[in-house]
Amino acid sequence: MNIQIFETSESGNQLTELQEFQESDQRVEVSISPDDTYQEITGFGGSFTEASAYLLNELSNENRMKILEAYFGEDGARYSLTRKHMNSSDFSLSNYSYAPVEGDVNLENFSIDEDRDDMIPMIKDAMEISKDGFKIIASPWTAPPWMKDNKDWKGGKLLPEYYETWALFFSKYLDAYREEGIDIWAFTVENEPLGNDSNWESMHFTPEEQNDFVKNHLGPRLQQAEQDVKILGYDQNRDEELIEWVDTMYDDPEAAQYYDGTAVHWYGSTYHYFPEELQYAHSKAPNKHLIQTEATVDAEVPAWKDDAWYWSKEATDWGYDWAPEERRHLHTKYVPVFRYARDMIGTLNNWVDGWVDWNMVLDRQGGPNWAENWCAAPVIVDPEQDEVYFTPLYYTMAHFSRYIRPGAVRIGHNHSDENLMVTAAQNPDGSIAVVLFNPEEVAKSINLNLNGKSTEFSISGKAIQTVVITDLDT
Known part of the structure; x- marks a missing residue:
């Protein structure tokens, strides 16, 4: 050998x-x-965000293509599984929706024009570079405020009278992106349905409300339109709430038929990867996907050209200061490279079949981010100086994405x-x-x-x- x-x-x-x-x-x-x-492996990769796409456009074409080649090229990380936000997220330049006109229940004014300057060109360039191609998961942070009970971008719930319109939104989004030559592989129903304390775009669902939306609106709408796209439920942290959600999702046969899997995030702890909860989620739906859709070094301004920081136990997350006292022990200081490596190996060994990082590119502040929710990314750039810094997190991701390919077991x-x-x-x-x-x-x-x-x-x-x-x- x-x-x-x-x-x-x-x-x-x-x-x-x-x-x-x-x-x-x-x-x-x-x-x-x-x-x-x-399990069969779906893939590894990162996320297309407006922040990342905007920054690429601020760089020289040489550096823009250098980054895209590093992520998607044959000599790079060969990312195979990606994610993008539908409507705006905190890693957008501002709040926006593809359906901005209040009362437009038939979405006659639906448009993805907001994505045409930055997001769509980034995805298309990545597609040209990628030899094997990659899958895209699309996730909404919120419906437009006019569909919600609090009429706000942050928090609140989708009003029941707009469930059908919101399902139509997914269908129109799928069609609009396909017209651009971009296929969406999967949707998550809602990014972080438990909320984020209304700090940026969010919309709340209970597990039962998610089931109602999926089995009576989203699932039938996509099925009726013969749109081949997967639906992933939950899309939040892997801690004990995961058990409640998968029980609700999969114990309802009418809803379960529409779910192709469960999406999870890593923010429940800086070191613990929740193997028991992942094993339980797999046991509830052993033939469905279990995909880690978001992870990042959050609550930090990135260290610039300082590899030693990424190997040192200096990083803290949101929970270091803000977690409830009974959960504070889960949010200790950590080594960024260790957290990535431990989490990817630990979750793979507990049935996760795909692992997606958050922003591919951020600036030296950890943005742009309209909510000032600064984070790190594997690649940090300084657009004013046209400089690029590949952090140790980039190489950590590539250890998996480059060598464990889609369809691996x-x-x-x-x-x-x-x-x-x-x-x-x-x-x-x-x-x-x-x-x-x-x-x-x-x-x-x-x-x-x-x-x-x-x-x-x-x-x-x-x-x-x-x-x-x-x-x-x-």
Whole structure:
């Protein structure tokens, strides 16, 4: 068998192919079991936001294309699963809706013109660059205010008399994007239906209200129009609320027939990936998708050209200051690279089949964001100086997206060190990708066993590795 090993590390490796390895007294046995199969992988990637698309337009064409090639090109991260907001989100330049005219119940004035300057060109350029293509999940943050009980962008509920109009909105959106040559693979019913304390665009649903909308309006509308698109429910954090939502979604047979899966976010904790809740969600719908649709280093202004920050335990999230006292322990300081690596491996090992980061590109402030909800992104830019910074988070994402391809199947593994994290998948071409994460300071010697054959190498301290195994029979 042929083996290539790529590493990103605190010591400076950036998806570097290793030929020489550090010696280590710490020896770890890792066994890979290709006959032990789990979920099929949908993909990995990030999100098209107005903020990211706007920033790309502010850069030189050279840097714009450099970033898109890095995300979608054959020599880059090869993103295969993406997300975009429908109507505005906090990572927009302002509030907007594709249906701005009050009382337009037939949506005769529906238009995606707001996306034509930035979002649509970014998606089309990415499509041209991507050899294998990528899937797009579309998510609304809110219906237009005139459809809601509080007449506001923030908070409130969709009025029942507009359920049918809101379902029509999804259908018209699908058609409008297809006319642009862009296919939408899936919808989530509502981004964060539990709300965000009305800090930016949001709209509340209970699980029962979501079911009502899906089974009586959205599902039948899309089915009647013969529109081939998936519906993902929930779309918020993976903590205990997930159990209530999947119980409601899938215990109602009339609603369950329309759901193709469940969408989740990571904001319930900075370190805990909620394996029991994910296992439960999978058990409720073992043949449906379980997709992580949003994750980001939130509540932080990005560190600029400072790789060490992304490897240090300095980041905090919204919950560090604002979580209720009984949940504060879930929101400790964290190492950004560690959080990404731990979460991606941990969720994959608990039935998640797709993992999507939030903004692909942000500026040095962590925006633009009309609500001043600053976050980090894998790529940070300074438009005034036309500079681009690929943070360690970019390379962390690429360890998964570049080497674990759509249609891969997660396979079994065992390893002897509880502090090392491991996941493995076999790609459609037969190759196997094994991702290792070593959060400890010291290097570890790895003895990797597969089909009775073994190979030895080491992983650096504070590092992520992807081991690509081809020609398994030689």
